[in-house]
Amino acid sequence: MAKATVVVLFGGRSSEHGVSCVTAGGVLAAIDRDRWDVIAVGITEQGRWVHVSDDPAQWQIVDGAMPTIDESGDTVLLPHHAGEKRWRVIAPDSKVRDLADVDVVFPLLHGPWGEDGTVQGALELLDVRYVGSGVLASAAGMDKQFMKAAFRDAGLPVTPDVTLLRGDDVAERMDDVRALGLPLFVKPARAGSSMGISKVTDLANLPAAIAAAIEHDPKVLIEQSVAGREIETAVLETPDGPVASMPSEIITGGDHEFYDFEAKYLDEDAVVLRMADDLDADTSANVRDIALRAFRAVGAEGLARSDVFLAEDGTVTVNEINTMPGFTPTSQYPRMWAAGGVGFEELVATMLATAMARPLGLR
Template identity: 80%
Template sequence: MLRTVVVLFGGRSSEHGVSCVTAGGVLGAIDRDKWNVVAVGITGAGRWVHVSDDPEAWQIRDGKMPVVSDAGETVLPPRHAGESQWRVITEAGQVNDLAHVDVVFPVLHGPWGEDGTVQGALELVDVRYVGSGVLASAAGMDKQFMKAAFRDAGLPVAADVTLMRGDSLEARMDDVRALGLPVFVKPARAGSSMGISKVADLADLPAAIAEAIKHDPKVLIEQAMVGREIETAVLERTDTVVASQPSEIVTHGDHEFYDFEAKYLDAASVELRMADDLDAETTALIGWISLRAFRAVGAEGLARVDVFLASDGTVTVNEINTMPGFTPTSQYPRMWAAGGVEFEELVETLLETALNRPLGLR
């Protein structure tokens, strides 16, 4: 008998389209001989709808991201712990059974999905799911608290100034000047490089903050790190947690950093390659730091850890992403493929690990 997985994606954040493309990658990798697949999209307004599980429906077309439309039957997840039946409401208002669900693969990115909110909803009704729990998801989404966890674990991070809603930039300018120039201005709780600006002149700081606030009222002003941008994929199997070989991001052309356009819309401007020129000691250090970062926030299932490698061998942790992308350009599956773990095996491992994980506190 086939088990059933819900692939949950879309959502209310500015990363809605990225989540849809990630869903297309996951939907195409699930073994349909082992799994009954149900696709549930969350619209930009927050409505859960039953949508196509065809991977081709969730691809970038003519430079445009796919979107979960408001068409389709409303999905009702379980209402109490121990219930596995998911239902839909028809246009006529009739409630029908959809499927008994064994596990959810939530590939939501950004707030209202990757930040512990959906994880909490699933925990309330004892639904197993892929990826980190409530606290790790929330900490991984909020760069201020993520960096606090890293510092507590003894991991090196860039110096920063955090501006909360209503804080005066003028009152913090001495702290900002101490960071030096350039700085990066980032929404504290956003991903896919949304709302990030590189600032080389303090006169440009207010405009950069205004851009970040479009995505989050809490903003980080962060010291720029010089070095190679290195990523590592972390994978939890039932009995162990392992780190992949590191990869590297190199941007070209007009992109000063790995911004949204370079990630998803301008493939020619970015080179994604395995960092196989690193010596064994550096590779081991980056792997150790990645696993320590994973543990520092209490992550589960999977994560991508991004670091900067300076010319003197110093490694600084940039961030952890508790639900990395599975798009055609995403490094997470590429890193595992380079190590001999193909996309289909990777997705199967994530599903099996989620199924074998205990419910409740762990």
């Protein structure tokens, strides 16, 4: 049987560029090269699409430094029109040459200009199949304001919050902010990997926290804190429909008050990631059901990770859904499936098979 060709697309213009590269390293190592011809395409921090190495070893964290896409690769040209499969590159001598006939794209982009529906829209325009959620679900999953609106509409419990738009006068919203109580979490509305998030225990520190979030996004979310446990569940679309893994738990320690960027990726001793196998059967089933309901609420496809808070009284509150979770060495998504007997290679194979079987156009 002839091999199909997959483009693994990663990097991007967001602040999660390096995380995306590490995620790509994990996926590149897991793809069955006997079944797939693999083309690696990186998007530089300036937004240029370039042909890069498909060697997983090139996309790892080394001495605390994240990998990046440099500008030296040949520029990649997308197809000229819908239905064309041929991707091309511009070589250093300015000549255009064929790269490959592409069957499917695995877009491993995190953050704006990639995970938020923008790349998905470009691929939809060209009738290119791809792994993961479509335009609307990706956009809703990226924008926490509209994500919560979708969850509320589906009857899911969410954390109370105040959304600040560009140009809003914070002073005019302070009554709403005070009503949330302390502590608060201040975060960019459209960022991931805990970029720009601050925990506020004194309202005097609120302006600085808002300023830190605005560095990543002019839209800012101020959320009520939930005392309790942070539980994650992985969702995978299969031929029989989406299924949920057993839940896992994030326990943050050391000098980290919450699951911030350094705890996630750079400080190996800061976080314990373990299966939440001490949950009683009813609570575990409820968490998994909520993960599937959140998946359906935003219209997700392919895969997602659902994050909830489990309060001390047993109440479950949805924090967010991530439509393209990480596949780094510390990422929980593959770990949760591995604990249930589904290896990383099988996960990747399922996601690619689902994308290949998905119809083009409106679904």
